[in-house]
Amino acid sequence: MAAELLKKGWNVVGTTRPVEGRTELHDLADENPGRVEVETVDICEPEQIAALRARLSGRVFDILFVNAGTANANPNETIAEVSTEEFIRVMVTNALGPMRSVEALQDLVPADGLIGVMSSGQGSIANNTNGGFEVYRGSKSALNQYMRSYAARHASEPRALVLMAPGWIRTALGGPNAPLSMEEAIPSLVEVLLAKRGRPGLEYLDRMGKTVPW
Numbered sequence: 274m275a276a277e278l279l280k281k282g283w284n285v286v287g288t289t290r291p292v293e294g295r296t297e298l299h300d301l302a303d304e305n306p307g308r309v310e311v312e313t314v315d316i317c318e319p320e321q322i323a324a325l326r327a328r329l330s331g332r333v334f335d336i337l338f339v340n341a342g343t344a345n346a347n348p349n350e351t352i353a354e355v356s357t358e359e360f361i362r363v364m365v366t367n368a369l370g371p372m373r374s375v376e377a378l379q380d381l382v383p384a385d386g387l388i389g390v391m392s393s394g395q396g397s398i399a400n401n402t403n404g405g406f407e408v409y410r411g412s413k414s415a416l417n418q419y420m421r422s423y424a425a426r427h428a429s430e431p432r433a434l435v436l437m438a439p440g441w442i443r444t445a446l447g448g449p450n451a452p453l454s455m456e457e458a459i460p461s462l463v464e465v466l467l468a469k470r471g472r473p474g475l476e477y478l479d480r481m482g483k484t485v486p487w
Contacts, residue, residue: 316370367412
């Protein structure tokens, strides 16, 4: 996403977790001096979110996009089978951490800006006719609900809000069997994200810009 935004003339401040070491984002920053900055934050740790907010104080961001996700070690286990520790880890990473980040960084985004969060089509309750991936599904449904609550609290504001459902993509999380490559999915996802600017309120959209049922 950072690379795609660069192609469209945007400057990017991207984050990695402190433990990750050197990443493709660092390579992108080296290749684009002055246009890409790399910050570190683990959004599962409130004090790290607060420290990031302090470091970014005084900055203005036209778009804040929070992209975080994990799955339980055995994605096929049911909600009855998952351990409490694993359930908490997934929920904090996929729902609580992203919302804490939105709350902490929202005032860096102007009134006509955009706040987006990476959700998933698996967060749709209406579309869940086959079951499976119960813990992950539940965490993304929770994220969607919390963003709806956030939108309700900020209903009088003109800011655009979006939950993105990118599709099943071949990433470390999506795995090798996913039907979409990043090269296929990301350009259209970014187009939808940018097109959402100027449309106040919350929408739940897929990478083609279609509304996903809640």
